Amino acid sequence: MLVIGGSIAGLATGCLLRKAGWDVAVYERAAGDLAGRGAGLGISAELVEVMARAGARFDAASGVSQREHVWMERSGEVVFRHPRNLMASAWARVYQPLRAALPAGIYRQAMTLAHVTQQAGAVTAHFADGSHASADLLVAADGVHSTVRRQYLPEVEPRFAHYVAWRGLVERRELPEETCAALTDRLVFSFAPGEMLLAMRVPDGAYFIWYRHVPEDSVADLFTDASGKSHGLSIPPPLIRQELVRELKDHACDVLPAVIAPLVVACAQPLLQAITDMESPRLCHGRVALVGDAAFVARPHVAGGASKALLDARALCDALAVEKTVAAALARYESAQLDFGRRIVQHSRYLGADLEGRPTVRDPARIIRDYGAPHLLHDVPQTE
Numbered sequence: 417m418l419v420i421g422g423s424i425a426g427l428a429t430g431c432l433l434r435k436a437g438w439d440v441a442v443y444e445r446a447a448g449d450l451a452g453r454g455a456g457l458g459i460s461a462e463l464v465e466v467m468a469r470a471g472a473r474f475d476a477a478s479g480v481s482q483r484e485h486v487w488m489e490r491s492g493e494v495v496f497r498h499p500r501n502l503m504a505s506a507w508a509r510v511y512q513p514l515r516a517a518l519p520a521g522i523y524r525q526a527m528t529l530a531h532v533t534q535q536a537g538a539v540t541a542h543f544a545d546g547s548h549a550s551a552d553l554l555v556a557a558d559g560v561h562s563t564v565r566r567q568y569l570p571e572v573e574p575r576f577a578h579y580v581a582w583r584g585l586v587e588r589r590e591l592p593e594e595t596c597a598a599l600t601d602r603l604v605f606s607f608a609p610g611e612m613l614l615a616m617r618v619p620d621g622a623y624f625i626w627y628r629h630v631p632e633d634s635v636a637d638l639f640t641d642a643s644g645k646s647h648g649l650s651i652p653p654p655l656i657r658q659e660l661v662r663e664l665k666d667h668a669c670d671v672l673p674a675v676i677a678p679l680v681v682a683c684a685q686p687l688l689q690a691i692t693d694m695e696s697p698r699l700c701h702g703r704v705a706l707v708g709d710a711a712f713v714a715r716p717h718v719a720g721g722a723s724k725a726l727l728d729a730r731a732l733c734d735a736l737a738v739e740k741t742v743a744a745a746l747a748r749y750e751s752a753q754l755d756f757g758r759r760i761v762q763h764s765r766y767l768g769a770d771l772e773g774r775p776t777v778r779d780p781a782r783i784i785r786d787y788g789a790p791h792l793l794h795d796v797p798q799t800e
């Protein structure tokens with residue numbers, strides 16, 4: 417079996433299928449370690465369970481619990497509380513155990529898939545370096561800009577939702593004690609018109625994600641660097657113009673609770689991301705299966721990208737275990753995960769609807785209650 421993409425979905429698929437007795441090889445485009453690039457991540461009970469099954473234990477000590485979601489007004493007053501058992505962690509804390517669980521010999525780096533061909537009973541991956549590999553199944557875990565999906569479903573592309581997210585991680589020592597205290601054991605929401613900020617603790621500090629509506633005519637400017645070069649809808653953080661970072665920090669002081677604003681102000685290098693979502697109408701094409709972000713991308717409000725990737729991997733592995741042929745297994749996988757993918761994307765659109773710039777009835781308490789995807793992904797049980 418060939419797995420294209422060696423991030424969360426590819427590693428999980430590789431680990432689970434290897435345990436089930438498949439001969440697996442994972443091909444990853446990046447040459448170095450991915451761990452340094454991640455930020456904050458939601459942990460669900462399903463994520464913990466599938467990681468354990470993959471032989472990659474999620475260390476609960478690397479998660480930070482969120483026992484309640486609170487809505488904090490600009491004055492600092494908490495006007496709504498909703499009890500939850502969510503857990504936040506850092507992307508690397510999920511990636512690293514999965515990476516360690518897969519033997520180095522079957523994780524091939526600096527391998528960029530160029531295209532796929534299929535023959536009777538086999539599928540072949542053709543790589544940019546001219547090499548190729550064949551197997552009876554190819555799993556496309558190559559993310560939102562999947563080369564494999566673009567080959568089979570060229571019309572499917574991520575759709576911009578008319579808002580962006582500014583994100584940032586700040587180490588604990590950079591933060592005032594009151595800010596850390598205000599975030600302890602909780603996820604803090606703050607709402608300004610057309611905006612929603614979430615602030616939380618992560619293992620070694622705190623993290624924010626700040627959604628802001630962007631009018632159509634200002635989008636290009638946000639993703640244009642100081643030399644005037646436009647980067648489409650994704651810009652490398654060091655190229656974000658300093659004046660935009662300054663505006664973000666000034667705006668934080670103007671609209672956020674005084675105890676939360678230092679988290680944004682202290683962030684040396686915020687990240688900027690256009691919020692998109694994407695749905696694939698099919699997940700399987702002959703002997704090819706799409707998993708993780710290659711198949712569906714939900715907006716980040718469901719805090720479920722990694723969980724969904726792991727659940728796709730589990731569903732594929734289970735389908736291959738119960739069905740006698742690859743074709744029957746892929747049909748079973750597709751019918752389960754198409755529905756799941758559609759539902760999680762739909763829920764993420766509902767949670768972000770107020771940020772799209774259309775007139776909507778704002779009800780922050782409802783958003784806070786429904787945040788995540790409580791009907792699809794379960795909170796992590798508390799151990800104490």
Ligand SMILES: Cc1cc2nc3c(=O)[nH]c(=O)nc-3n(C[C@H](O)[C@H](O)[C@H](O)COP(=O)(O)OP(=O)(O)OC[C@H]3O[C@@H](n4cnc5c(N)ncnc54)[C@H](O)[C@@H]3O)c2cc1C
Binds near residue numbers: 420425457722
């Ligand atoms: C470095 C990195 C950091 C991230 N950090 C966060 C985070 O902090 N918080 C969060 O919520 N989500 C984060 N994500 C996204 C998150 O991993 C996904 O939303 C989710 O876990 C599903 O993962 P995935 O494996 O399907 O896709 P991705 O994680 O996007 O992985 C796709 C992988 O495929 C590889 N690839 C792409 N094209 C090719 C090709 N042609 N040939 C071979 N390999 C290819 C990419 O290099 C990448 O490693 C991050 C992703 C990456 C790659």
